[in-house]
Amino acid sequence: MNTEFIILSSVLNILIVLLLSPLFDGFTRKIRALIQSRVGPPLLQSYYDLLKLMGKEDLKSTINPLFRLSPYLSVVSIGMASLLIPITGLVPPLNFWGDIFLFIYIITVVGIAIIITASASENPFAYIGASRKMMLHLSVEPILAIALITGAINAGSFKIGDIVSWYYSNGPNVSMLLSTVCVFLSLQALIGKIPFDISEAEQEIAEGVLIELSGPKYACVKWANMSRQVLFCLVFTQIFIPWPLSENSLINVIIALIKVTAIIFISTLIESLNPRLRIDQALKYNLTLALFSLTSIFLALLGV
Amino acid sequence: MQYLYFSFLSLIFAMFLTFFIRNKNFSGFVTLIMTSFSSLCLLHLSLDIIIENKVVEQEIFSLKPLLNSSLIIGIDSLSALFLLIISLVSFCVTLFSWKYFEAYKTESPQRFYPFLVLLFISSIGVVSVKELLFFIVFWELMTLSSWFLVVFEREKRSALKGGLQYFITAHVTTAFLILASVIVYSYSNDFSFREINKSFLLIIDKHPYLSHFILFCIFIAFVTKAGVLPFGFWLPNAYPQPPSSASSFFGGVMSKLAVYALFRFFSSVIPLSYHTQVWGFIIAVFGVFSIFIGTIAALTQDEAKRLMSFHAIGQVGYMLLGIGVGLYFININPFLATVSLVGGLFHVFNNSIYKSLLFLNAGAIFYKTGTTDLNKVSGLIKLMPLTAITALVGSLSIAGVPPFNGFISKLLIFESSIWSAKQSDVLFLIRGLFIVFGIISVFISAVTLASFLKFVNSAFMGKLRGAIDEKRTLPWSMVLSQMILALVCIITGLFPFIPLKIIYNATISCFDLLPSFSSVFIVDFKGVGINFFENYSQGAWYPIFVMIPLILLSSLIFAFEKYAKAPKRDVETWYGGKEHSPEEVVYKGHSFYQPFKDLVSFRIGNIQFKGFYPVKIPKIEFKIPLKFIKILNIDEWLYYPVVDRITKFFEFFGKIYEIITEKYISWLVFGSIFVFVLLFYIFGGKL
Numbered sequence: 001m002n003t004e005f006i007i008l009s010s011v012l013n014i015l016i017v018l019l020l021s022p023l024f025d026g027f028t029r030k031i032r033a034l035i036q037s038r039v040g041p042p043l044l045q046s047y048y049d050l051l052k053l054m055g056k057e058d059l060k061s062t063i064n065p066l067f068r069l070s071p072y073l074s075v076v077s078i079g080m081a082s083l084l085i086p087i088t089g090l091v092p093p094l095n096f097w098g099d100i101f102l103f104i105y106i107i108t109v110v111g112i113a114i115i116i117t118a119s120a121s122e123n124p125f126a127y128i129g130a131s132r133k134m135m136l137h138l139s140v141e142p143i144l145a146i147a148l149i150t151g152a153i154n155a156g157s158f159k160i161g162d163i164v165s166w167y168y169s170n171g172p173n174v175s176m177l178l179s180t181v182c183v184f185l186s187l188q189a190l191i192g193k194i195p196f197d198i199s200e201a202e203q204e205i206a207e208g209v210l211i212e213l214s215g216p217k218y219a220c221v222k223w224a225n226m227s228r229q230v231l232f233c234l235v236f237t238q239i240f241i242p243w244p245l246s247e248n249s250l251i252n253v254i255i256a257l258i259k260v261t262a263i264i265f266i267s268t269l270i271e272s273l274n275p276r277l278r279i280d281q282a283l284k285y286n287l288t289l290a291l292f293s294l295t296s297i298f299l300a301l302l303g304v
Numbered sequence: 305m306q307y308l309y310f311s312f313l314s315l316i317f318a319m320f321l322t323f324f325i326r327n328k329n330f331s332g333f334v335t336l337i338m339t340s341f342s343s344l345c346l347l348h349l350s351l352d353i354i355i356e357n358k359v360v361e362q363e364i365f366s367l368k369p370l371l372n373s374s375l376i377i378g379i380d381s382l383s384a385l386f387l388l389i390i391s392l393v394s395f396c397v398t399l400f401s402w403k404y405f406e407a408y409k410t411e412s413p414q415r416f417y418p419f420l421v422l423l424f425i426s427s428i429g430v431v432s433v434k435e436l437l438f439f440i441v442f443w444e445l446m447t448l449s450s451w452f453l454v455v456f457e458r459e460k461r462s463a464l465k466g467g468l469q470y471f472i473t474a475h476v477t478t479a480f481l482i483l484a485s486v487i488v489y490s491y492s493n494d495f496s497f498r499e500i501n502k503s504f505l506l507i508i509d510k511h512p513y514l515s516h517f518i519l520f521c522i523f524i525a526f527v528t529k530a531g532v533l534p535f536g537f538w539l540p541n542a543y544p545q546p547p548s549s550a551s552s553f554f555g556g557v558m559s560k561l562a563v564y565a566l567f568r569f570f571s572s573v574i575p576l577s578y579h580t581q582v583w584g585f586i587i588a589v590f591g592v593f594s595i596f597i598g599t600i601a602a603l604t605q606d607e608a609k610r611l612m613s614f615h616a617i618g619q620v621g622y623m624l625l626g627i628g629v630g631l632y633f634i635n636i637n638p639f640l641a642t643v644s645l646v647g648g649l650f651h652v653f654n655n656s657i658y659k660s661l662l663f664l665n666a667g668a669i670f671y672k673t674g675t676t677d678l679n680k681v682s683g684l685i686k687l688m689p690l691t692a693i694t695a696l697v698g699s700l701s702i703a704g705v706p707p708f709n710g711f712i713s714k715l716l717i718f719e720s721s722i723w724s725a726k727q728s729d730v731l732f733l734i735r736g737l738f739i740v741f742g743i744i745s746v747f748i749s750a751v752t753l754a755s756f757l758k759f760v761n762s763a764f765m766g767k768l769r770g771a772i773d774e775k776r777t778l779p780w781s782m783v784l785s786q787m788i789l790a791l792v793c794i795i796t797g798l799f800p801f802i803p804l805k806i807i808y809n810a811t812i813s814c815f816d817l818l819p820s821f822s823s824v825f826i827v828d829f830k831g832v833g834i835n836f837f838e839n840y841s842q843g844a845w846y847p848i849f850v851m852i853p854l855i856l857l858s859s860l861i862f863a864f865e866k867y868a869k870a871p872k873r874d875v876e877t878w879y880g881g882k883e884h885s886p887e888e889v890v891y892k893g894h895s896f897y898q899p900f901k902d903l904v905s906f907r908i909g910n911i912q913f914k915g916f917y918p919v920k921i922p923k924i925e926f927k928i929p930l931k932f933i934k935i936l937n938i939d940e941w942l943y944y945p946v947v948d949r950i951t952k953f954f955e956f957f958g959k960i961y962e963i964i965t966e967k968y969i970s971w972l973v974f975g976s977i978f979v980f981v982l983l984f985y986i987f988g989g990k991l
Contacts, residue, residue: 055868072858119761127891
C-alpha cells in the first residue's frame with residue numbers, strides 16, 4: 001500500500017461521504033414524495049438548502065463557546081469515520097491493529113458532538129433529545145461492536161481491511177451472515193431515521209436536539225445527519241457485503257455507490273411506511289437484538 | 305537514591321509543621337512548597353530510573369536479632385512509574401487545596417494537612433519497599449491517614465458512617481494480609497520479597513491448598529482496598545466524604561496502589577506457576593463484575609462525587625481485567641500476556657490522571673456553589689469556562705474517546721481479551737467468557753461516556769442556576785492544577801508512544817520472560833502484527849496525523865461560513881412558542897436516561913436495586929439459639945445466684961446488730977466468753 005493510494009482513497013472517501021450525501025438525501029426525499037403521491041423537490045434541493053442556510057441569520061441563545069464549536073465537530077468526525085471504510089478497494093486508507101475499536105469510538109464522537117451542541121443550547125427540549133440520543137447510542141453500539149468482533153474472530157485480525165479481505169475471499173459463513181442480518185436490523189437506529197428518530201421527533205419534542213440551531217450551525221448539523229446516513233449505509237455495504245470487487249479503484253467506487261443507493265432505497269421504504277417507536281420500545285428492541293447477536297460470536301468461535 | 309530521602313524528609317517536616325499552624329492559607333502554602341520540592345525529587349528519581357531502566361536497592365536498617373526483617377528500599381521501573389504518578393498527582397492536589405480550603409469555614413486545617421501529607425508519605429513507602437513487614441506497616445499507615453481524612457467533617461452523619469465502614473472493612477482485610485504474611489514467614493523465615501519468592505515454590509509444591517489460601521488472603525486484601533465489587537461496597541460511601549482534593553488523591557492514587565500491590569505480589573513475590581493462571585482468571589472475573597455493576601450503578605447517581613466514586617470502582621475493573629488476562633496467558637502465550645499487562649498498567653497510569661482531574665473539577669463546583677448535587681447546579685461554564693473544558697477533557701478521556709489518553713489503554717485491554725479466541729489450547733468455555741468480557745467492557749465504555757456526559761451537561765451546560773457565591777472567583781492555583789492534569793491527558797493521548805515505552809519497561813522489570821518491545825509493538829510476532837507505530841503506509845496509529853486533515857476540514861467550513869457572512873443576533877431560549885421562566889422548564893440531572901435507568905432497576909424481596917446496585921445494603925442478621933446465649937452469660941446463672949445467697953446470709957447476721965441493744969451486749973458477753981474458751985483450749989490451759 002503506497003502513499004498515493006492512501007491520499008487518493010482518503011480524498012475519495014471524504015468526497016463520497018461528505019459531498020455526495022446531500023444528493024442521496026435528495027434521492028430519499030424524491031422517493032418519499034413518490035410514495036406519498038407528491039411530485040417532490042428536485043434531486044439537488046438539499047444542496048440548495050445547505051448553501052442557503054450557511055448565509056442565514058445565526059441566532060445565539062447562549063454565550064457558551066461549545067455551542068459554537070461542536071457543530072463543526074459533528075461534520076468533521078464523520079469525515080474521520082469515513083477514512084476507516086474500504087471504498088476504493090479491500091483496505092481503508094486509515095488502518096492499524098485495532099481500528100475496529102477506533103471506528104466504534106468515532107461513531108461515538110459523532111453522537112457526542114450533537115449531544116454537546118444540544119445541551120449547550122440551554123433548551124429543555126434539546127436536553128430531552130440529547131438524553132434520548134445517548135440512550136439510543138448505548139443500545140445500538142453493542143450490535144455493531146459484536147458484528148465487527150465476529151468478523152475479527154473469523155479473520156484473526158483487528159483490522160477492518162483484513163476482515164473485509166477475509167470475508168471477500170472466504171465467502172459468507174453462518175456467523176458472519178448472522179451478524180450481517182443483525183447489523184441490517186439495526187441500520188435504521190444507526191442512521192437515526194424512523195422508526196428510530198426519537199431524538200429528533202418533530203411532533204413530540206420539536207426536533208429535539210436541533211431546536212435552537214439556526215443558520216450555519218443548523219447547516220452543519222443537518223449536513224452531518226445526511227452524511228451519517230451515507231456513512232452507515234457504506235459500513236453495511238462495504239464491510240458486510242463486500243462483493244463484487246474489481247482491480248480498478250474507480251470502478252469499485254461506482255459499485256459502492258450503486259450498492260449504497262439500493263440500501264438507501266430500502267431504508268427510505270422502511271422510513272416512510274413505519275411509525276415512530278417510543279424510546280423504551282426502541283431500547284428493548286436494540287438490547288434484545290444485541291443479546292441475540294452474541295450467538296454469532298459463539299458460532300465464530302466454533303469456526304462456522 | 306538520596307532524592308527519595310530528601311522527599312521523605314521534606315514531607316515529614318511539612319507534616320510536623322502543619323500540626324502547629326492554624327492559619328489555613330499559610331498551612332496550605334507550607335504544604336505546597338514542601339510537596340512541590342518532594343515532587344521534584346521524586347520526578348527526578350523516577351525519570352532517572354525509567355530512562356536507564358535500572359534497579360536501585362538499599363537496606364536502611366535491620367531488625368535481625370528480633371526478626372528476619374529489614375527495611376529494604378528498592379526501586380525498579382514499576383515503582384518508578386508509580387512514583388511518577390504520585391509526584392504529579394500530589395503536586396496538583398496540594399496546589400488545588402491551598403485555596404480550596406477556604407470553602408470550609410469552621411474546620412481547622414490542623415485536621416487536614418498533616419494527614420494528607422502522611423498519606424503521601426505512606427503511599428511513597430508502599431511503592432518503594434521490597435519487604436513484606438514494612439509493606440504492611442506503610443499499608444496500614446495509608447489506611448489510617450486516609451481514614452482521618454474521610455472523617456474530616458465530624459459533624460456529618462454520612463462522613464461518620466462512611467468512615468466506620470471504611471475503617472472496619474480495611475482492617476478486616478489487613479488482618480487477612482497479616483495472616484498470609486505470618487503463614488509465609490513460617491516457611492520462608494524471612495520477610496523480604498526475594499526470599500519469599502524462593503520459598504513459595506516449596507509451599508506450592510508441598511501444600512497446594514495452603515498456597516491457594518495464601519493467595520486468597522492477598523487477593524482479598526488488595527481487592528477490597530481497590531474497591532472491586534462486591535468487596536468495595538464501602539467505597540461509594542467513603543470517597544465522597546473528604547474535601548475534594550483528598551478524594552482526588554484517593555481516586556487517583558490510593559485505589560491504584562492496591563492494583564500496584566496486586567501486580568507486584570503476583571509478579572515478583574509469587575513465582576509463576578499454575579496458580580498464577582487460576583488466580584488470573586479469578587481476577588479477570590471480579591474485574592468484569594465490577595466494571596459492569598459499578599459503571600451502570602454510576603449512571604443512576606445524581607451526586608457528582610458519588611458518581612465518580614462508582615466510576616473508580618468501574619475503572620479499577622478495567623485494570624484488573626487487563627492484569628487478569630495477562631496472568632492467565634503468561635505461560636500459554638507471552639505475546640498476548642504482554643499486550644494485556646501493558647494495557648492494564650497503562651490504564652492505571654491514565655486513570656490516575658483523569659480520575660484526579662475529575663475529582664478536582666467536582667471540588668471546583670463545590671467551591672463555587674457549596675454543593676456537588678447535579679440536580680441543584682447548572683450552567684457553570686459561564687463562570688468557570690476552563691474548569692468546564694478540563695471536565696470535558698477528563699470525561700472524554702475516561703470514556704476512552706480518541707485522541708485522549710484512555711483510548712490506547714482500553715484498546716489494548718479489549719484486544720487482548722478478545723484475542724484469546726485464537727488460543728486453541730484453552731477451554732472453549734473460557735475463551736467464550738473472555739470474549740464476552742471484552743464485549744462487556746466495550747459496551748461499558750459507552751455507558752461511562754453517557755454518565756460523564758450527564759455530569760458535564762447538567763453541571764456546566766444549561767441555564768446558570770444554583771446558590772452561586774458571586775464574590776468568590778476561582779483562584780488561579782485551582783485552575784492551574786486542573787489545567788496541568790488535562791494537558792497530561794491530551795499529550796499522552798496524542799503521543800502514546802512515550803508512555804507505552806515507559807509502561808512496557810515497568811512490565812518487563814517484573815516478568816523477564818516476555819518478548820521484547822519491538823517484537824510486540826513494532827514488528828510482527830509469530831504472524832500477528834500489532835504494529836501501532838510502524839510507518840504510516842503499513843497501518844499505524846498516529847493521532848497527530850489524523851488530526852491534521854480534520855482541522856483542515858473544519859477550518860474550511862469555518863472559512864465558508866465567514867465568506868457567507870451570516871448575520872448574528874442574540875435571542876432568548878425558545879420554548880416552543882410559550883412563555884416560561886427558566887426555573888419552570890429546567891431539565892435536572894436526575895432526568896437523564898430515565899428509561900434506561902428503569903430498564904436496569906428492579907426489586908428482589910425487600911431490596912430495591914438501582915442499576916444492579918442495591919440502594920440500601922441489606923443488613924446481615926445472625927440468629928443464635930437462645931440457649932447458647934444463656935450459656936455464654938455466666939453472670940446470669942452462676943455469679944448472681946451465688947452472690948445473692950451470700951449477701952442474704954450476711955444480711956441475716958447483720959440484723960443481729962440492729963434490733964436491740966441488750967441482745968447486742970449479751971452477744972458481746974457470750975462472744976468474749978467463747979473467744980476466751982477457744983484461746984484457753986488452743987494453748988492448753990497455759991495462759
